[in-house]
Every structure is written in C-alpha cells, then in structure tokens.
Amino acid sequence: MFNITVRDTYEEVSREAAEIMLNVVKGTEKPILGLATGSSPVGLYQEMIRDHKENGTSYKDIITFNLDEYCDIPKDHEQSYWTFMHENLFNELDCPEENIHVPAGNLEDEEQACVDYETELAKYSVDVQVLGIGSDGHIAFNEPGTPFDSLTHLMELTEQTRRDNARFFLDENGDPDMDQVPKFAITQGLASIMRAKKIIMIATGLNKADAVYGMLKGPKTEDCPASILQDHPEVYVFLDNDAASKL
Ligand code: GLP
Numbered sequence: 001m002f003n004i005t006v007r008d009t010y011e012e013v014s015r016e017a018a019e020i021m022l023n024v025v026k027g028t029e030k031p032i033l034g035l036a037t038g039s040s041p042v043g044l045y046q047e048m049i050r051d052h053k054e055n056g057t058s059y060k061d062i063i064t065f066n067l068d069e070y071c072d073i074p075k076d077h078e079q080s081y082w083t084f085m086h087e088n089l090f091n092e093l094d095c096p097e098e099n100i101h102v103p104a105g106n107l108e109d110e111e112q113a114c115v116d117y118e119t120e121l122a123k124y125s126v127d128v129q130v131l132g133i134g135s136d137g138h139i140a141f142n143e144p145g146t147p148f149d150s151l152t153h154l155m156e157l158t159e160q161t162r163r164d165n166a167r168f169f170l171d172e173n174g175d176p177d178m179d180q181v182p183k184f185a186i187t188q189g190l191a192s193i194m195r196a197k198k199i200i201m202i203a204t205g206l207n208k209a210d211a212v213y214g215m216l217k218g219p220k221t222e223d224c225p226a227s228i229l230q231d232h233p234e235v236y237v238f239l240d241n242d243a244a245s246k247l
Pocket residue numbers: 036037038039040041067068131132133134135139140141161
C-alpha cells in the first residue's frame with residue numbers, strides 16, 4: 001500500500017520523510033533501521049543529524065543494516081558505501097560501530113559474504129527501510145530482471161546504472177570516468193527488502209519520473225524491480241514534482 005506525498009522542494013521531501021523515520025527511532029525501544037546510499041536520502045540523514053544535535057535523540061540502541069556495497073573497491077575507498085554512510089550519517093550520531101552493518105564487497109569469497117549477510121539480517125526485523133530508486137527502476141542494486149524472491153546476492157551492474165553513478169568517480173580533470181565505476185555489487189535481494197515493516201522511498205528529479213511511474217502504476221514485473229513494492233503493506237513515497245510528473 002502506497003502513501004504518496006508530492007512536494008515542491010527536496011528540503012520539504014527530506015523533512016517529511018524524516019518525520020516517519022524519527023517517529024520510529026523515538027517510538028521503538030531498540031529500532032532496527034534499514035539504510036540506503038545515493039543522493040536521495042542525504043537530506044533525510046541531515047534531518048536525523050539535526051534532530052540528534054538539537055533534541056538529543058539517542059542512537060545508542062539502534063542497529064542498522066545497509067542495502068548494498070560495491071565489490072571491487074576497498075571498504076575505505078572514498079566512494080565505498082561504507083565511507084558514504086559514515087560521512088553522511090554515522091560519524092555524526094552516537095551509534096556504536098558494532099551495531100552498523102554494511103555488506104562487505106571486497107572479500108575473497110563473495111558468495112559466502114552474501115550468505116553471511118543475509119543470515120545476520122534475517123535475525124532481525126527491520127522497523128523501517130529507506131530506499132531510493134535507480135533510473136531503470138532498480139532498488140538497492142537489484143537491476144531489472146532480478147527475481148522477486150531474491151535474497152542477498154551478487155549483481156552485475158547495468159551500463160545505465162554505471163553511467164548514472166559515474167558522476168562520483170572522477171578522473172584527474174574532474175570528469176566522470178566510467179572505467180573507475182565498479183562492475184559488480186553485493187546487494188540485499190528484493191525478498192530481503194520486502195520483509196521490512198515500513199518503507200520510506202525518496203525520489204526526486206525528472207530522470208526518476210519513468211521509474212516512479214513503473215513502481216506505482218506500471219505492471220508488477222521483474223523488469224521494474226521497484227514494482228514489487230506494490231505488494232508491500234506500508235510504503236511512504238516522497239516525491240518532488242519532477243519525479244511525480246508522469247503519474
Ligand atoms: C544506487 C544505489 C541505490 C540508489 C540509486 C539511486 O544504485 N545502489 O540504492 O537508490 O543509486 O541513487 P540516487 O539517489 O543518487 O539517484
């Protein structure tokens with residue numbers, strides 16, 4: 001079931017998404033948070049940090065699980081999702097490092113890493129999961145064609161996703177460098193994500209409009225991985241006017 005909010009600005013989208021998140025954080029004894037990378041949730045994370053600093057909301061008892069990680073770069077690479085999460089959220093909160101889970105993408109045995117991550121995740125019940133959406137309708141790194149019953153797995157990234165993410169991998173002239181963009185990722189599967197009790201989906205910008213349409217109004221198909229959310233009982237979708245322009 002979708003609860004859709006359309007706002008004029010990214011700031012409003014982020015503020016309202018943060019209300020859902022903060023209600024869970026403040027109203028749950030030991031909240032389990034599912035977190036995402038990408039530019040979409042950065043404003044939401046800023047609101048969480050602001051609330052923590054201004055109101056003293058504690059994150060000492062939270063446990064977090066991230067969705068995904070690139071495979072062929074080290075954990076401390078400036079573009080790893082581990083680094084992203086620390087720079088954009090964890091370093092600013094009082095969340096113990098041992099409570100943070102980000103898939104390990106740089107291991108000898110990545111198949112085993114997938115099984116281990118899924119096993120750890122399955123011990124918990126995620127109270128709220130943050131999601132963005134790729135321009136091809138992917139969620140986490142579940143590209144079109146990923147089975148709806150997938151668990152944590154390795155994914156070869158599509159050309160479109162690698163092109164979208166090339167803006168973060170720059171050459172010495174500051175231009176996007178496709179050669180540096182990883183080709184594989186470890187990602188929670190679609191079935192893993194669907195177990196979350198609540199989902200916050202944030203999408204802004206014209207390049208998301210087709211994917212947003214596919215998620216909300218299109219047929220439920222593995223060609224648009226986000227369309228699986230049509231079966232979830234509680235999805236809060238926050239859009240700006242551009243992302244909502246095809247609805
Ligand atoms: C990557 C991430 C996704 C994210 C997507 C969109 O592919 N794995 O979790 O939703 O990018 O990113 P952005 O929010 O920067 O548009």
